Amino acid sequence: MSDPQPVSGTAEPQPAEQTCATAPLKVLVIDDAPDVRAYVRALLRKWGFDPVVASNGADGLQRLRGGDIRLVICDWMMDGMSGPEVCAAIRREDFPHYVYVMLLTGRTEDTDLVYGLDAGADDFVGKPFDVQVLRARLQVGVRILGLEERLAEQNRRLKQSHDALDRAYGQIQNDLAAAARIQRELLPVSDAGIAPLSAGWLFLPAAKISGDSFHFFPVSASEMGFYHLDVAGHGIPAALLSTSLSRSLVPQTGILAPNLDSGEYLNPAGFLEALNAQLCSPDGEVTSYATVVYGVLDPHTGEGRLASAGHPQPLLLRADGSVELASKGGLPVGMFDTAEYSAHRFHLAPGERIVTYSDGITDCFDADGRAFDLEHLCDLLRAHRNAGSSALAALLRDAVLAWRGEAELEDDVSLLIIERPAP
């Protein structure tokens, strides 16, 4: 046997120092032979480790439960627990880190390496051992423990960032829920304000908050105004713009609201032109745009005016059960500052209705990829024309959700029905 140099003062690899720069690595030696324990302990000290000894498996396990030892050299043949039994017991324990176990196997002893491996041993050193072999094997163990430690450290960091992401995600979800509440507060709660007209509506945001919005309100002593807006895109940016536009479009909300006396609310084309000017960016680049329809209606005469900007054509539900498309409009607002809009007249007989909607309803796809489409929508409106407006809206809501099935909505869905009272 060679007699290796002590670690201190040599240029040789320093196994104990590789994983722990501050304190030497603890190594537990479990052996029932006092001379072997003493010899291995002396070698370990010389190599820069911090040896701990135990004379049997039970004592060794007890010492390991202190949690500060990660490397074990254990004899195979011992009184009480055998080496493989100690291995198996170590593996059963729930230590906070991996314990690397080397079994000392006598060459004359009847030892089965496969049995030892199955029990959980990591390596074997034959006895009587070559000191250099023991040292090299110890270095392998130190290397593996180093890898294990780096992995554990990476896992800790991953878990930390995962937890941080989790918290951030929860915060975003809370913010979205709060934003959705604010948005719902901007939607109509009752049609009392536009009596004797009545209204029904449905509103299904695709990602909690929506780029769609709609409302109705009196605009003069004799006329009611209504709009339906769909901001391009969906999710947070679309909803932010939609919400801020809604605030500025509804005349009753806040000091920033346009002045009713300006006459814009009576002139649908002017209304869209003002909105277009507000949304077009000065550098002429399209940043955000919306499709919108705005109309006014006199409940007593049934005379109305309507202007549209790239929005699906409103539907006129006639008394005879037919569905007519209102006239086409101009370009979406927010794209071209030169866009022009014009108002078109329409008329509702008593009991007739006008329906505005966003394309989220007609472009809602079922599991087979079929769109809900306009024809289907018109069929439903015809089939249930005797239902009241809010019952009709509830029915359409169920129909869209049933069409979509289990899948989440891809686009915001909204629809507004305004009804002239029956005689």
Add this chain to the structure above:
Amino acid sequence: MSLNHRQENGIDVVTLPERLVMANAGDARAQLKDIIQSGSGRVVVNLGETTFMDSSGLAVVVAGLQAARKMDGDLYLAQMSDTIRALFELTRLHTVFQIFDDEAAAVRAFG
């Protein structure tokens, strides 16, 4: 995603992806703008492979048109499917674009 792009007689011919939606619209928009601004401003956008486009996708094409016209050029559309055409008609955008049945005709139209 990289837009399919080639030049023909100084005209940039760009093919848009199969789906042009919010997820890839920002990327497509930046690439289309780069192509237009480093070219002559005369652009043909081929929609032959595009089967679905949402409102963000429409903004890509409109932004391209604006970039081209800012350079005194233009952006023509070619080979749009019935679905895409319906979207352009719904939003009335078919009134601001020159639309051609095939790419070669669109390229020829630049003269």
